[in-house]
Amino acid sequence: MAVAKLKSDATEARLAGLTLPAGLDTARKDALSRLIATGLPHKRDEYWKYTDPASLTQADAPQAALFHNDEGPMFDAIDRVKIVFVDGVFDADASDDLAADGVTITRLSDVADADIHWATELYGTLEARGQTPVERPLAALNSAFASDGVLIHATGKASKPINLIYLHGDTGSDVMLHSLVKVDAGAEVTLLETGPAAARFNSVLEVDVASKGAFHHVRSQGRDHERRAVTHCFARIEDEALFKSFTLTVNGKLTRNECIIEMLGDDAVAHVAGACVGDGNDFHHDDTVFITHDALNGESRQVFKKVLRNGAVGVFQGKILVKAGAQKTDGYQISQSLLLDEDSQFLAKPELEIYADDVACSHGSTSGAIDEDALFYLQSRGVPRQAATDLLTLAFLAESLEEIADEALADDLRERLEGWMARRG
Amino acid sequence: MATLDQTDVKDGVDQDTVDAVAALSGAYKYGWETEIEMDYAPKGVNTDIVKLISSKNEEPLWMTDWRLDAFARWEKLDEPTWAMVNYPDIDFQDIYYYARPKSMAVKPKSLDDVDPKLLATYAKLGIPLKEQAILAGVEGADMPPAEGRKVAVDAVFDSVSVGTTFQVELKKAGVIFCSISEAIREYPDLVKKYLGTVVPASDNFYATLNSAVFSDGSFVYIPPGVRCPMELSTYFRINAENTGQFERTLIIADKGSYVSYLEGCTAPKRDVAQLHAAVVEIIVEEDAEVKYSTVQNWYPGDENGNGGIYNFVTKRADCRGARAKVSWTQVETGSAVTWKYPSCILRGDDSQGEFYSIAIANNMQQADTGTKMIHLGKRTKSRIVSKGISAGKAQNTYRGLVSMHPKAKESRNYTQCDSLLIGSNCGAHTVPYIEVKNNSSRVEHEATTSKVDDEQLFYCRSRGMNEEEAVALVVNGFIKDVLQELPMEFAMEAQALVAISLEGSVG
Numbered sequence: 064m065a066v067a068k069l070k071s072d073a074t075e076a077r078l079a080g081l082t083l084p085a086g087l088d089t090a091r092k093d094a095l096s097r098l099i100a101t102g103l104p105h106k107r108d109e110y111w112k113y114t115d116p117a118s119l120t121q122a123d124a125p126q127a128a129l130f131h132n133d134e135g136p137m138f139d140a141i142d143r144v145k146i147v148f149v150d151g152v153f154d155a156d157a158s159d160d161l162a163a164d165g166v167t168i169t170r171l172s173d174v175a176d177a178d179i180h181w182a183t184e185l186y187g188t189l190e191a192r193g194q195t196p197v198e199r200p201l202a203a204l205n206s207a208f209a210s211d212g213v214l215i216h217a218t219g220k221a222s223k224p225i226n227l228i229y230l231h232g233d234t235g236s237d238v239m240l241h242s243l244v245k246v247d248a249g250a251e252v253t254l255l256e257t258g259p260a261a262a263r264f265n266s267v268l269e270v271d272v273a274s275k276g277a278f279h280h281v282r283s284q285g286r287d288h289e290r291r292a293v294t295h296c297f298a299r300i301e302d303e304a305l306f307k308s309f310t311l312t313v314n315g316k317l318t319r320n321e322c323i324i325e326m327l328g329d330d331a332v333a334h335v336a337g338a339c340v341g342d343g344n345d346f347h348h349d350d351t352v353f354i355t356h357d358a359l360n361g362e363s364r365q366v367f368k369k370v371l372r373n374g375a376v377g378v379f380q381g382k383i384l385v386k387a388g389a390q391k392t393d394g395y396q397i398s399q400s401l402l403l404d405e406d407s408q409f410l411a412k413p414e415l416e417i418y419a420d421d422v423a424c425s426h427g428s429t430s431g432a433i434d435e436d437a438l439f440y441l442q443s444r445g446v447p448r449q450a451a452t453d454l455l456t457l458a459f460l461a462e463s464l465e466e467i468a469d470e471a472l473a474d475d476l477r478e479r480l481e482g483w484m485a486r487r488g
Numbered sequence: 489m490a491t492l493d494q495t496d497v498k499d500g501v502d503q504d505t506v507d508a509v510a511a512l513s514g515a516y517k518y519g520w521e522t523e524i525e526m527d528y529a530p531k532g533v534n535t536d537i538v539k540l541i542s543s544k545n546e547e548p549l550w551m552t553d554w555r556l557d558a559f560a561r562w563e564k565l566d567e568p569t570w571a572m573v574n575y576p577d578i579d580f581q582d583i584y585y586y587a588r589p590k591s592m593a594v595k596p597k598s599l600d601d602v603d604p605k606l607l608a609t610y611a612k613l614g615i616p617l618k619e620q621a622i623l624a625g626v627e628g629a630d631m632p633p634a635e636g637r638k639v640a641v642d643a644v645f646d647s648v649s650v651g652t653t654f655q656v657e658l659k660k661a662g663v664i665f666c667s668i669s670e671a672i673r674e675y676p677d678l679v680k681k682y683l684g685t686v687v688p689a690s691d692n693f694y695a696t697l698n699s700a701v702f703s704d705g706s707f708v709y710i711p712p713g714v715r716c717p718m719e720l721s722t723y724f725r726i727n728a729e730n731t732g733q734f735e736r737t738l739i740i741a742d743k744g745s746y747v748s749y750l751e752g753c754t755a756p757k758r759d760v761a762q763l764h765a766a767v768v769e770i771i772v773e774e775d776a777e778v779k780y781s782t783v784q785n786w787y788p789g790d791e792n793g794n795g796g797i798y799n800f801v802t803k804r805a806d807c808r809g810a811r812a813k814v815s816w817t818q819v820e821t822g823s824a825v826t827w828k829y830p831s832c833i834l835r836g837d838d839s840q841g842e843f844y845s846i847a848i849a850n851n852m853q854q855a856d857t858g859t860k861m862i863h864l865g866k867r868t869k870s871r872i873v874s875k876g877i878s879a880g881k882a883q884n885t886y887r888g889l890v891s892m893h894p895k896a897k898e899s900r901n902y903t904q905c906d907s908l909l910i911g912s913n914c915g916a917h918t919v920p921y922i923e924v925k926n927n928s929s930r931v932e933h934e935a936t937t938s939k940v941d942d943e944q945l946f947y948c949r950s951r952g953m954n955e956e957e958a959v960a961l962v963v964n965g966f967i968k969d970v971l972q973e974l975p976m977e978f979a980m981e982a983q984a985l986v987a988i989s990l991e992g993s994v995g
Binding site (some may be wrong): 109387388390400402403404405406407408409410411412413414415416417418419420421425426427428429430431432 | 498501572894914915916918919920921925926929931
């Protein structure tokens with residue numbers, strides 16, 4: 064088949080010149096075989112129907128100009144452990160001590176010298192599980208070749224959030240980072256990820272949450288207009304565990320965020336949300352979510368909101384899979400787009416696959432222009448048209464921001480969004 | 489069949505619904521076989537078989553070439569695998585592609601000359617091939633003519649049309665209703681102009697195979713401004729063993745015309761699965777309207793999944809002119825495997841497409857069905873209402889596409905698809921694709937039954953009903969909305985379906 068040939072050729076070209084980093088040898092070799100078995104994705108693959116992966120798979124990273132940001136750092140007012148990577152390279156000077164109560168933090172590149180048992184066991188495991196029923200070759204590529212990342216082990220309630228700060232300083236940087244989070248029974252940790260990271264960024268996060276543990280994830284993907292990113296978050300959550308993830312994306316030429324969650328214990332809760340504001344015909348944003356309910360009484364929510372204009376493209380592929388026996392599942396999925404002009408596009412595939420009868424799953428998807436009646440109402444009360452549009456846009460995005468448990472973090476994101484809109488107007 | 493009495497049904501699912509599903513998908517009533525001598529073409533498919541079918545139908549050369557061209561394409565195609573259905577590999581060389589009752593070797597001059605065995609077959613199916621008014625579900629042809637309602641029938645038996653009723657009366661109104669083989673001979677210009685323009689010979693694996701080997705089917709032409717004086721219908725009966733049925737239907741509703749078209753189908757019970765790969769093309773010109781209703785009741789196989797029909801069908805309507813309207817209504821209860829997506833191309837400005845579907849899958853049945861609404865014209869509207877019910881070990885998938893093209897300004901789509909599972913061994917799946925490429929259009933997709941219209945609820949409450957009664961009324965009213973789209977002739981099926989409520993839906 065022609066596509067299979069194209070894929071194996073592209074894979075060969077991509078792998079040329081790459082060597083497996085030291086440490087985690089078995090896991091890396093296994094990941095490489097997974098990648099070679101499937102080949103890199105191609106736009107003819109059903110899972111890439113709405114997003115062309117070419118720039119993510121090509122051998123060399125496309126150039127991406129830097130964005131000069133005069134704003135202060137994100138979440139600056141919040142006490143947190145800062146871990147800084149510049150184009151994927153750890154910056155010890157800019158980083159805090161890798162320490163906080165209730166949590167141990169190590170770097171992935173240290174794992175070769177240290178025997179971190181849990182990390183050796185977890186690395187690549189959830190990624191490998193996530194390869195069925197849908198292949199995720201870019202994640203396998205990452206597991207094989209990731210140069211660094213952070214290993215977080217929460218043994219109690221972490222005293223402060225951990226913030227991975229990704230700076231972009233080289234217009235041709237091509238970065239793969241792989242981080243692990245292990246949350247012990249009853250433990251809790253918040254992970255913040257901020258910044259563009261590189262011209263091309265491939266990120267994998269594997270999160271293992273034990274019984275009654277809680278994991279909070281808040282991410283803001285940086286404002287560089289030309290950057291490209293593919294991210295995968297693989298999570299496995301046990302009984303009564305909580306997983307919450309929120310991502311804000313405002314710029315970037317291409318972003319594909321995949322979130323793959325397996326709910327293996329009863330009464331588990333998983334919420335995934337995203338807000339995206341896209342402007343311009345070189346903006347393409349794709350949220351791909353796959354939630355598997357494999358236990359009783361699980362609750363999952365997917366809330367994705369996209370505001371698009373000037374030819375921006377927004378994609379949502381969401382799936383809820385309820386396995387046989389996963390009774391009393393409550394699955395909710397909403398994807399909505401607000402198209403601010405004639406040129407933008409919203410492409411969605413909200414899927415359900417259900418093998419249990421006593422469940423409630425709903426999915427909704429809407430797309431349309433801004434509500435003219437609401438706009439007229441605001442204008443008639445003296446609000447200028449642009450301000451009224453911004454107000455309605457923020458209101459539209461609000462439902463997804465409400466998925467952030469920590470008010471201080473949510474407020475920071477909200478203020479930035481307001482600021483960006485005000486300046487753009 | 490596996491009785492649903494023994495199924496542990498979760499709370500909230502209405503018992504009447506379970507009973508109705510059991511009744512509808514229960515003992516198959518049409519599983520008997522007509523003993524009749526048949527002529528077969530040799531098994532398998534190749535260019536000789538394609539030429540043979542063409543020559544049996546006394547087709548002109550252009551038609552033979554069209555078929556051969558399709559066959560050459562088909563040989564290069566792979567069977568699609570994306571649907572959520574599993575079945576053993578089909579050996580396309582182990583099927584008879586042409587099977588005709590010996591008594592049809594010479595075309596009967598009129599219905600009176602048709603083999604009595606064939607007439608008796610249709611009478612037994614409740615489809616008397618007599619020119620009299622018939623009513624839905626009336627057994628036999630011995631009832632007195634009912635008042636006014638007439639339905640013209642084209643009866644297809646294995647590979648051939650055995651007769652078409654009311655042709656003369658229809659012709660007086662200018663309506664052409666005949667078998668497609670007759671249309672190719674008698675109205676070649678019309679066929680040549682429209683055949684393959686909605687579903688091209690290259691469309692997909694099964695449509696391409698059909699283009700090469702279709703043996704018969706129905707043809708309808710409604711001239712400008714004519715409201716077809718009666719309902720038209722085609723009844724497909726598979727009878728012979730190891731045969732595939734490949735029929736082709738072409739309906740043309742010229743400017744300002746109207747027609748309501750019904751389709752029914754059944755097959756004998758057999759242990760070996762049989763293939764049915766049909767193509768239906770509908771052309772709807774300016775201001776015309778076509779209603780197409782199907783009760784699909786092919787043999788579903790037994791409770792262990794032996795036998796049954798593989799129903800791989802391509803149905804598409806093209807609303808070519810402004811204000812054209814097409815409406816698909818389907819009740820899917822039969823077939824072992826269904827792969828079917830009746831679609832609407834909304835090309836004309838202000839054209840409208842509708843899709844109403846109730847799909848019931850029981851035992852080992854697998855259904856992957858839905859629709860495509862392609863909005864190309866301005867202010868086009870579409871509505872999709874799909875109800876899927878799974879029981880036994882069945883898998884039922886709704887798969888649909890709503891596409892708003894950049895030029896389809898101010899268009900609208902509303903989609904609602906609900907699924908209900910009866911018992912814990914079955915599956916219900918939803919795979920919608922939504923593509924919005926302009927911002928003045930509005931697309932809404934939802935799949936919950938819990939969201940009942942607040943205004944309707946308020947109305948009911950204000951009339952003194954309690955909340956529960958009000959919700960029941962609104963939900964049932966909604967189901968009935970779909971059933972009302974079914975013509976009178978399907979009243980029996982509709983009556984059985986009325987008992988079904990989607991209370992307890994999973995989404």
